[in-house]
Amino acid sequence: MGLIFRWLLRLAAGLVALVVAAMALVYYLAGQSLPDYTQTLEVSGVGAPVEIMRDNNNVPHVFGSSDPDVFFGLGYAHAQDRLWQMTTLRRTVQGRLSEVFGQRTVSIDRLLRRLDLYRLAQQSVSAQDAYTTAALEAYAAGVNARLEEINAKALGRGAPEMFLFNAPVAPWHPADSIAIIKLMGLQLSGHLEEEILRARTSLMLDDQARLVDILPDAPGTGVAALPEYAAMFPGVPRYAEARSDPRDPLSPLPRHGLAGASNAWAAAPSRSASGGTLLANDPHLGFAAPSTWYLARLELARGGVIGGTIPGVPLVLVGRGERLGWGLTSSYMDDQDLFIEKLNPDNPEEYLTPSGYKAFETRPSIIEIKDAAPITLTLRWTENGPVLPGSVYDLETITPPGHVVSLGWTMLDPRDTSFSAAMALMNAGTVAEALRATETYVAPSQNLTLADRETIALKMLGAVPRRDAAHQSQGRLPSQGWRAENRWQGRMPNASNPEFVSPVGGLLGNTNNKLLERPFPNHISFVWGDTQRVSRWQRLMQSREVHTRDSFIEAQLDPVSPTARNLLPLIGADLWFTGEAAPAGTPERQRQIALGLLAEWNGEMNEHLPEPLIYAAWVRALQKRLIMDELGPLAEEFKHVEPLFIERVYKDIDGASAWCDIRQSAPVETCTEIARLALDDALVWIGERYGTALESLRWGDAHQATHDHPVLGEVPLLRHFVNIRQSTSGGDNTLQRGRTSGEDPDPFQNVHGAGFRGVYDFADPDSSVFVISTGQSGHFLSRHYDDLAQLWRRGEYIPMSLDTELARAAAVGLTQLVPKQ
Template sequence: MRLLFRVLASLLGLTALTVLLGAGLAYYLAARSLPDYEARWTVSGVAGPVEIVRDLHAVPHIFAESDADAMFALGWAHAQDRLWQMELGRRAAQGRLAELFGPDALPVDRSMRALELPAHAREAVAMTSPETRALMEAYAEGVNARIRAVNEGALGRGAPEFFLFGEDGLAPWTPTDSMSVVKLMALRLTGAAAIEARRARLLAQVTPEQLADLDPVYPDDGVIALPAYADLRSLGPVRHAHAPRAPHPLSPFAEADSGGASNVWAVDASRAAAGAPLLAADPHLWLSAPGVWHLARLSSPGFDAIGAGIPGIPAILIGRNGSFGWGLASAHVDDQDIYLERLNPDDPSQYLTPEGWAPLRTRTERIGVRGGGVETLRLVWTRHGPVPPAGGELDFSSITPPGHVAALAWTALSPRDGAMDAAIAMMRARTLEEGAAAAALHTAPAQNVVMADATGVGMVTAGVAPLRRADSRTRGRTPSLGWLPENDWQGPAPADASPGVLRPESGAVANANNRTTDAPFPLHLSFDWAAPYRIRRIESRLNERPFHTRDSFMELQNDAVSDMARGVLPLIARDLWWGEAQNDGPAAVRREAALARLADWNGAMSPHDPEPLIFTAWMRALTRRLAEDELGPLFREIAGPRPLFVERVYRDIDGAARWCDVVKTPERETCADMARRALDDALGELTQRYGEGPTGWRWGAAHVATHVHAPLGYAPVLGTLVNIEHESGGGDHTIMMGQSPGRGPNPDANIHAAGLRVVYDFAELDRSVMIVATGQSGHPLSRHYDDQSELWRRGDYIAMSLAPEDARAGAQGTTVLTPER
């Protein structure tokens, strides 16, 4: 027995030693790729010496003697901090994720191959100005110089993820790769096709009047009537009536309600306490670790800019220079249309056009799969665009009748894409007029650009909107019949149709993805805008005081009060507050306690309080109670709180109160019945999740902001090591936005928020501030992987100064790049 014990103890010790050695080796290999910010490198590709000063938070301040050398150094810094993130974005655009992650990534690759983003990117690069193209090439040389340095110095392959998913060596970075990342961002920031497909699926089951309740046109429902679905129904039943599957974690395709969002606002000197303009911007994107944004400063003869960019793109996309600042917000332009193309029943290689039958363009591609497999994929295009293949992330089979295929038209697939010319020009702008001229060069993704200089503020919409014919049958709201000429685009909308204002008399501009133009179709830009609650709150807060300061703008960016809750709660609770109490046991006790708390609530989505949790769960349950009996399996399309729908029902707009009656029961339920039952549903769910309440319930415990590492963050054990998590406030419709999925195992999680916040103060520009949601480094072992995260959670900022002495004070190190002789 004693011998057996010794043997077992020896085996256990050997196992522990093996684990420790393995962990030590893994740590050693991972640590090899930690960036060294204090180093000198001799490199080919620069004309003169370049300094990269890493400030207290490892933000690179680049000092170069030429613009090309500054871009080279930016490429070096991006590759030093985020090489894995860059490679992941490049592979996503190319449709080559399955090579690293196996068959699970094939749906993404199939759809991306159809879009041909790299081919379109090559065309765009060829059409950019020679100066911009030279800067893109200098940036690519900087990335590649860093990759060579990693290989020659055995620096852990540049990032620890490459030990798990890397190949023999990284392909050189090219300007096409940078342009592909731009187009990938355009894809992430548009949900136009997803909205159109959802609308078609819903119209296959509900009436246009019902859809007007579920998916209302905002702000004026009477501008355009909903298109009839008769054209599509007459083609025959679709193959599927169910909602699409949940997206792959690495999918760049936005769901219908998950495109880009942002807040931007600015006031001129007449509205500022210090007598100079102020500007604030906080773009809302998916949360990830590392975050989407990377901070940098460029100083060279043609650049003097600081702000945030996206690794892989050679530009500062949101920032300021010595006399001009700008911020971006998604413009929600309807830049995509789905076309149903009729196939020739006698020859399915042909499809119908206004001129008769035409051949489909086809090509076969091979997708490599990790493990040695290869998938052969047949790709198809029509005159309108690519036909997404079945089994992909972008799959229109649920709305495609027999004998047809569905093609995607999208402005970002145009060979003329001025995005990089616009970005470079914006960095060099010195006045509002120069900023507006730079914005006019942009193609996709469409953005509202808020700008400020010493003389005032302004806002313009940048990006191409398609010009549809005035007699279009669908007006881009539902899939169009591809053989009808009236459904074709007529090219881009005229530039002078884009909304914009410079130096407004009011002295203030703002946008929260709300409607920006009252122009009628076809110059309308879109029918699908963000709900009005954020812009109403911004306008109210901007106008409640005569003068603003940098600090008041910072406070406003962190405003977590929901005007949506303030408006909707009295509608759904009034009959329960003032009506006859329903005494139905323990449920009634919980209900009355919750109603008493909500009666005193001011709408603040504080992480410390239970009221935001109760209200959000109630709204989610109320949507289900109102709509699930009519929609059945399609309810997943709209699951979650839908306040515009609830407002229409409880205000009985156009008879929308009919949704309160459950069509499958003989009784006639009232809206008060639905509110009470939904509240009981919500309180029961919360009790099951968090125990008896509501005293111990907290919104922050449910509304956890999780910055997920791709792909390690999805692994059960590794996720706890590489993901960044913390409780957060705000909600779907607060200025400090924290959007939740509204369904799934964690319906209240914060998954989409302001990964960047900036405030520019033109009274003293070097007092401007910025913050990203995680940190500069993409390396999980770096202290700069998450060193800004806690600041971001608290609503704090770091300095945004162009003064060299500010960067050098407390610097983490200085990298010097010198040219080879």
């Protein structure tokens, strides 16, 4: 017996030693790809030495004798820290993910091939000006210099992920950078899904007057009545079950309610305590590890610029120079239309146009798939745009037999000069120069907020489609592609884009809210990204006569929900302080406790409070009860609470209280009854998930920011090393926006928000600050993988200085790239 025990002990010890050795080997191999920030390297492609000095937050400050050399240095720095992210973005836009990830990403590749964004990027390279072309080429050379170094020195393939997903890395090209901007445009696009959802909802509703309730317009002058979708396409069933594939973390298609968002605001010297202009910007994108953003400083011939870059792109997209700051927010301009194309019944390779049937423009495209046979697609284009697969947002559910759907989109421009416009913006020194520089910007549409030392301005960038006033659906529903009045008729002039310079009140800003009211077809958009945050912003801005950098930071981090303050008095109007005494532990007692807590709450979505969780669960359950009987299974598509819908219902605007009655039941339910039932639903769900002690709940336990690695984040054990999870304040409708997932079993996870925050004070530019949501490095073994994440969570910032000596004094590394002899 003792002998057996000794052998079992030896065997266990051997297994432990083997595991430890394996882990040590993995750690060693992964650690080989950690970059050396202090070295001198001979490279091809620079005209003179380039210096990359990294401050103590690992922000690279790039110096060179010419602008192309500086962009070379940025390309090298990006590839040092974010090579896996860059190559994955490139594979995504090329439609080549399946070469690495196999069958799981075939649907993504199908879509990207059909959109043809990469080929359009290749065609757009020749449309750029000489300065931008030189920058793109130099940046690509810098990335390739890092690839050559990795190969020559066997530096662990450049990133740990390369060991698990081994695939050759092609040299970087100028088109790759333009293509990544186009991919971002897809991530920011929301009108495509909005049209499909509006069509599906229209089909389900018996009373079309109720469509404006559940998919409301932003407050302002109303629009004319639209045709029923069923009337335009009578062959479509009321409801068709969606058969789309499960959503992959690598998919660039935004889920409903998770397209682009952002905040930006500026103050003129008359409203600034320091006497200089102020600018704050926090762009909102989906969270990931590493962050979408990468901080960098470039010392260009026209002066230094510092701010947020996107790995793979030689631009400071948001940030400041010595004399000018610029911020971006999604404009929600309607730059997409869906067209239902009628096939020729005698020849399905033809589609109907205003002048008769015409052959599709076609070409084959082969998708290589890891561990599977390749598939060949036939890409088809109409005069309106590319033909989309039926799986995209469940397009097949609204497509009549004998038809296909094509997409019109301003991003599909083969001569897109947006990159040159953005490059000119980065080199501008005044608001006037910036506005002139961006006249040739095409897509994706953005609101540009500007501040130089004296002037503030806001301008909507991007090409606006020119629509016919007789358009069948005003671009709000998929329309008949063969009718001339539904087709785009070119672009509106840039001068017609909304523009605000030096407002009288000295303050301007945008929270993706409605900018102005214009009648169709000059309307800009019917769908806007915010109807709630803007009210809180107005209150905070006007509550002070003058502002400071700190008051702008306070506004960025404000967690108060104006939505909660508006909705709770409506839905609880007949529930507050009513009901008989109830014993502890009963549903009635829980309801009374919950109502008591909410009655004393000020709407602050603080991570440490229980009230935000009770409120969020209540309104989510309430919307579900209101729409389930009318929309049936389609109700699952409405994953986020629409505040205007609940407000319309509980104010009974145009008969909207009809939603409260359950159609299948004999009694006529009141809105008060539905509110009470929904609160009980919410408390049951909370009790099962977080316990019944309501006073001890924490919103932050449910509202965790999910900075997850899009590939390794699902791997058991490894996910604990690569995912960054944080308890956070804020919510769907707060200025400190933390958009929730809406997906069971964790509907309140924080999945979309400010991955970058920056605040600039031009009275003292070097007092400006910024931060990103993770760290600079994409290597999970690096101390810079998550070192900024806790600062971000706590609402702290790091300095944004162009003082070279200050950066040098706290440098953690100095890389010198010298011309190869």
